[in-house]
Amino acid sequence: MAKMGIMSFAHMHAYSYAACLNELPEAEFVAVWDDDAGRGAAAASQFGTTFIADLEEFLGSGIDGVIVTSENVKHRAMVERAAAAGKWILCEKPLATTPADCQAMIKACADAKVGLGTAFPCRYIQSLLAVKQQIDNGDFGAIYAASCTNNGQFPGGWFAQMDLAGGGATMDHTVHVADVLRWMLGKEFTKVYCENGHLLGRDTDLDDAGCLQMEMEGGVIISHIASWNRAKSFPTWGDVTLELIGEKGVVYIDSFNQKLNVYNDDAMKTEWAFWGDNPDLGLVADFVAAVDEKREPSVTGVDGMRALEVTVAAYKAAAEGRTAAVQRAAC
Amino acid sequence: MNLAIIGCGGMGGNHAQFATNCGLNLVACGDSHKKKAQALAKRFGAEATDDCMALCRRDDVDIVGIMTPTPTHSAYVIAAAEAGKHIFCEKPFGRTVDECLAAEAAVKKAGVRLFVGHVVRYFHEFEAIRAQIEAGKAGNVGFVKAYRGGIFPQGEDMWFRDYEQSGGVTFDSSIHDYDWIRYVFGDVERVFCQALQRDDAIDYALVTLRMKSGVIAHVIGTWAHPAGFRVKVEVCGDNGMITYDNAEAPISSMMRQVEGGQPTMIVPANPVETSPYQLEWVDFLAALEGKGEPKVTPEDATWAVRIASAALESAKSGEPVTL
Ligand SMILES: NC(=O)c1ccc[n+]([C@@H]2O[C@H](COP(=O)([O-])OP(=O)(O)OC[C@H]3O[C@@H](n4cnc5c(N)ncnc54)[C@H](O)[C@@H]3O)[C@@H](O)[C@H]2O)c1
Numbered sequence: 148m149a150k151m152g153i154m155s156f157a158h159m160h161a162y163s164y165a166a167c168l169n170e171l172p173e174a175e176f177v178a179v180w181d182d183d184a185g186r187g188a189a190a191a192s193q194f195g196t197t198f199i200a201d202l203e204e205f206l207g208s209g210i211d212g213v214i215v216t217s218e219n220v221k222h223r224a225m226v227e228r229a230a231a232a233g234k235w236i237l238c239e240k241p242l243a244t245t246p247a248d249c250q251a252m253i254k255a256c257a258d259a260k261v262g263l264g265t266a267f268p269c270r271y272i273q274s275l276l277a278v279k280q281q282i283d284n285g286d287f288g289a290i291y292a293a294s295c296t297n298n299g300q301f302p303g304g305w306f307a308q309m310d311l312a313g314g315g316a317t318m319d320h321t322v323h324v325a326d327v328l329r330w331m332l333g334k335e336f337t338k339v340y341c342e343n344g345h346l347l348g349r350d351t352d353l354d355d356a357g358c359l360q361m362e363m364e365g366g367v368i369i370s371h372i373a374s375w376n377r378a379k380s381f382p383t384w385g386d387v388t389l390e391l392i393g394e395k396g397v398v399y400i401d402s403f404n405q406k407l408n409v410y411n412d413d414a415m416k417t418e419w420a421f422w423g424d425n426p427d428l429g430l431v432a433d434f435v436a437a438v439d440e441k442r443e444p445s446v447t448g449v450d451g452m453r454a455l456e457v458t459v460a461a462y463k464a465a466a467e468g469r470t471a472a473v474q475r476a477a478c
Numbered sequence: 479m480n481l482a483i484i485g486c487g488g489m490g491g492n493h494a495q496f497a498t499n500c501g502l503n504l505v506a507c508g509d510s511h512k513k514k515a516q517a518l519a520k521r522f523g524a525e526a527t528d529d530c531m532a533l534c535r536r537d538d539v540d541i542v543g544i545m546t547p548t549p550t551h552s553a554y555v556i557a558a559a560e561a562g563k564h565i566f567c568e569k570p571f572g573r574t575v576d577e578c579l580a581a582e583a584a585v586k587k588a589g590v591r592l593f594v595g596h597v598v599r600y601f602h603e604f605e606a607i608r609a610q611i612e613a614g615k616a617g618n619v620g621f622v623k624a625y626r627g628g629i630f631p632q633g634e635d636m637w638f639r640d641y642e643q644s645g646g647v648t649f650d651s652s653i654h655d656y657d658w659i660r661y662v663f664g665d666v667e668r669v670f671c672q673a674l675q676r677d678d679a680i681d682y683a684l685v686t687l688r689m690k691s692g693v694i695a696h697v698i699g700t701w702a703h704p705a706g707f708r709v710k711v712e713v714c715g716d717n718g719m720i721t722y723d724n725a726e727a728p729i730s731s732m733m734r735q736v737e738g739g740q741p742t743m744i745v746p747a748n749p750v751e752t753s754p755y756q757l758e759w760v761d762f763l764a765a766l767e768g769k770g771e772p773k774v775t776p777e778d779a780t781w782a783v784r785i786a787s788a789a790l791e792s793a794k795s796g797e798p799v800t801l
Contacts, residue, residue, distance in 0.1 A: 346620025348716025
């Protein structure tokens with residue numbers, strides 16, 4: 148039985164991962180640590196586990212693995228502390244906000260001989276798995292082009308602050324799809340163009356709309372919308388969609404389009420009730436198994452860094468008004 | 479008033495119907511393939527010819543409709559203008575900006591009216607989107623996305639397959655969206671484009687327009703699908719969103735195949751009382767009668783070609799093109 152802890156509930160995904168830990172019979176959710184004691188204690192009691200205010204005490208409490216779900220810029224320090232204490236780590240996306248931070252985290256985990264995973268639950272979405280299988284079977288032949296979206300509602304809070312988030316919508320909503328494409332097509336990104344800005348009046352100084360055009364090895368052309376463009380009145384939080392153009396056919400995937408339309412007079416807004424499988428459960432189950440088997444999580448720290456490098460190139464391109472090469476850091 | 483149509487293919491046939499619905503008298507049909515001119519002429523009791531330049535000069539013709547492949551437009555526009563005819567030209571106005579400017583100048587000099595068929599401005603759904611934007615339903619708009627396309631078009635002698643002639647989906651089809659976006663959101667600052675343009679008739683174009691206002695517009699064009707025709711629009715602002723998808727249509731029918739074989743799906747149908755193509759003629763004819771300006775000016779049509787040309791240039795250079 149893997150003994151698991153969560154470091155920080157700053158990111159809302161922590162609540163889903165915590166529920167997954169409680170759902171998985173192979174995991175024991177033993178402790179929560181948070182630099183916001185009130186938030187951490189409340190989360191611990193919500194999920195029936197113990198809050199430990201002191202980080203050393205938390206790391207010494209017999210846990211085998213931790214999920215890091217802090218603000219983006221705090222990932223590195225927390226991952227380094229946990230690695231030094233010999234813990235297996237699953238870190239929320241983006242892995243960090245600079246490639247240098249990613250590199251340091253990857254090195255810290257390698258030096259400590261612990262596994263480091265990046266939380267990319269999209270790899271566990273059944274529709275994406277099914278299409279990946281079809282691509283691998285050669286059903287679509289070569290893939291020539293893609294147009295993608297990771298649209299979302301404005302998350303607010305620390306996501307709106309440069310010093311905690313490290314960037315706006317482009318930072319928040321590029322890496323999932325970048326990772327999905329690397330995984331599905333088995334290719335690396337080569338260059339990126341990006342138009343972005345604060346265009347949607349969201350309560351932040353950061354970019355709330357991003358539009359990326361990218362190229363992968365072999366000349367695959369790709370566009371991607373990374374944006375907080377969903378209205379508050381939109382029926383759901385957002386989406387992950389991909390249209391792939393292949394030699395033998397095309398496919399459109401609307402990953403979360405397994406939903407009911409719910410018209411409730413108290414809400415006075417149409418809501419979509421999702422009924423598909425929970426991808427977070429697959430992600431957390433893989434991490435728990437990695438902890439148990441003392442192996443790397445399936446989606447690694449390097450995967451997290453490669454996706455972040457696309458984001459970094461996007462900001463560079465947007466600032467310079469021309470394409471930016473995707474720089475792949477050594478690892 | 480009497481109409482002559484040059485180019486009796488897909489669009490020539492459409493316009494023959496819609497123009498005559500508006501009371502025009504189709505007197506002559508011209509096509510470099512005389513058989514195509516004859517076929518259309520027969521349907522409407524008109525004369526047929528393969529001498530289209532002569533057709534531009536016929537005394538009994540008041541309006542010349544130009545529905546030929548894009549690179550041939552400007553020569554016919556100029557000939558018709560010099561003969562004092564009013565002109566309805568299909569989009570794209572020309573294959574290059576220079577062609578458009580020459581045609582614009584000829585029209586101005588002759589003092590005739592030119593209308594270019596940017597039909598999307600007349601589509602009910604696009605007018606409805608514009609009305610919602612103007613009513614402030616999305617608030618201040620910061621992002622717009624348009625998606626258009628389906629199967630690779632055939633055309634006579636497969637002219638669409640020759641990217642030099644048609645410009646591919648980047649130029650020929652997405653120009654509808656460039657024009658509409660410029661119509662609603664103003665002028666374009668810069669253009670970035672990636673285009674597939676494969677020789678095996680698979681084309682896909684990804685275009686980002688940065689408007690002078692700051693608005694970002696993403697235009698996706700596909701001639702990469704094995705079937706169908708899809709149009710999607712999304713408008714995002716600081717107080718809401720407006721979305722449209724032509725897959726959500728009032729009619730979807732499926733015919734039973736009595737003799738065995740697969741049932742055939744009929745594409746979703748969206749009937750309206752007056753076709754947007756006919757509304758183009760209504761608007762143009764009203765302008766000819768002195769009742770106001772049509773929604774599309776020659777300058778607008780040149781601008782659309784300028785944006786589309788910049789997209790092709792960007793696809794080639796790999797870098798954005800500033801207008
Ligand atoms: N507004 C729209 O929705 C829309 C849709 C399709 C096409 N178009 C435009 O309409 C124009 C025609 O397209 P189409 O789909 O009808 O093509 P088409 O190939 O079906 O028809 C073109 C016709 O022009 C004839 N032709 C070719 N070269 C000629 C020449 N030099 N002189 C005289 N006739 C000539 C051909 O024989 C053919 O009959 C193009 O500019 C295209 O971009 C507009």
